[in-house]
Amino acid sequence: MKFRKFRLIFQVSVCLFLTACTSVKPGSVKGGSNLYETFYQGGSTQYFIKPLKFPVVLKNGNLEMDFTFRSSGKESDTAVMRFSILGNEVLKSLDSFTIQNGLTQVKFTIVEHMFSESKGNQYLNRFSATTNLPQVKALFAQAGWMITLYSKEKKSAFTSNRKTDKNIIRIQKKVVAVL
Amino acid sequence: MKIAMLLGSVALMSSCSLTLPVNATSNTVGTKVGRAKATGYLGCLFFNQDASIRTAAKNGGITKISTVDIKSRNILYIVNSYETIVTGE
Numbered sequence: 001m002k003f004r005k006f007r008l009i010f011q012v013s014v015c016l017f018l019t020a021c022t023s024v025k026p027g028s029v030k031g032g033s034n035l036y037e038t039f040y041q042g043g044s045t046q047y048f049i050k051p052l053k054f055p056v057v058l059k060n061g062n063l064e065m066d067f068t069f070r071s072s073g074k075e076s077d078t079a080v081m082r083f084s085i086l087g088n089e090v091l092k093s094l095d096s097f098t099i100q101n102g103l104t105q106v107k108f109t110i111v112e113h114m115f116s117e118s119k120g121n122q123y124l125n126r127f128s129a130t131t132n133l134p135q136v137k138a139l140f141a142q143a144g145w146m147i148t149l150y151s152k153e154k155k156s157a158f159t160s161n162r163k164t165d166k167n168i169i170r171i172q173k174k175v176v177a178v179l
Numbered sequence: 180m181k182i183a184m185l186l187g188s189v190a191l192m193s194s195c196s197l198t199l200p201v202n203a204t205s206n207t208v209g210t211k212v213g214r215a216k217a218t219g220y221l222g223c224l225f226f227n228q229d230a231s232i233r234t235a236a237k238n239g240g241i242t243k244i245s246t247v248d249i250k251s252r253n254i255l256y257i258v259n260s261y262e263t264i265v266t267g268e
Binding site: 037039040041046048050051066068070080082084114115126128 | 207208210211212214237238239240246264266
């Protein structure tokens with residue numbers, strides 16, 4: 001009898017735990033992936049690629065970059081990249097940055113500083129840059145990204161790790177391939 | 180009877196997912212998107228993370244909010260995450 005009671009409690013607990021794995025998602029957000037969100041725009045779709053992480057080479061810190069773009073099937077479609085740099089320095093401006101993936105290299109010279117703030121013992125610096133959709137497609141064509149920042153004769157490099165590479169490939173298959 | 184009770188208990192107890200307030204304005208979905216995420220453990224250990232609308236808007240450079248969506252995720256009551264996604268201009 002005691003065993004039966006225990007078994008019942010166990011079964012209920014297992015069911016409860018299993019059903020607790022579901023997520024709640026408001027109806028205005030479509031997608032279902034942890035990597036991106038899509039927003040219905042009427043004639044086009046807006047995509048938001050959630051931040052991809054790039055650890056810094058040599059020093060402590062990391063860079064997280066997200067992408068927002070609309071796809072209406074035109075070459076003139078623009079994309080906005082926003083990225084946060086977590087490091088030991090306050091960065092108020094960047095001269096330029098490049099993203100290379102082995103197949104292509106894209107250089108961005110107009111970089112807008114959004115804000116800088118302290119986060120624990122480090123500083124979070126956020127920047128924004130604009131590009132076009134064909135360049136985004138070219139970047140996501142291959143994993144193994146290296147992002148290099150240039151500021152006042154300083155150079156910092158961030159590379160994608162294994163998890164980020166997997167995410168880039170998944171985004172290519174699920175989002176970029178259908179644009 | 181036992182099975183019915185078991186299923187009933189599960190149905191009642193499994194409604195443990197959480198929907199946080201979602202705001203929307205009459206503005207169309209903006210071209211900017213901002214996101215803030217907080218991940219906690221065991222439902223209480225969040226270590227002062229910030230998943231507020233304010234932070235999401237700040238991350239997206241948004242001054243005029245169009246929509247706010249909040250997504251919560253729970254993995255076996257061990258890992259809990261809250262993600263706020265704001266669109267606007």
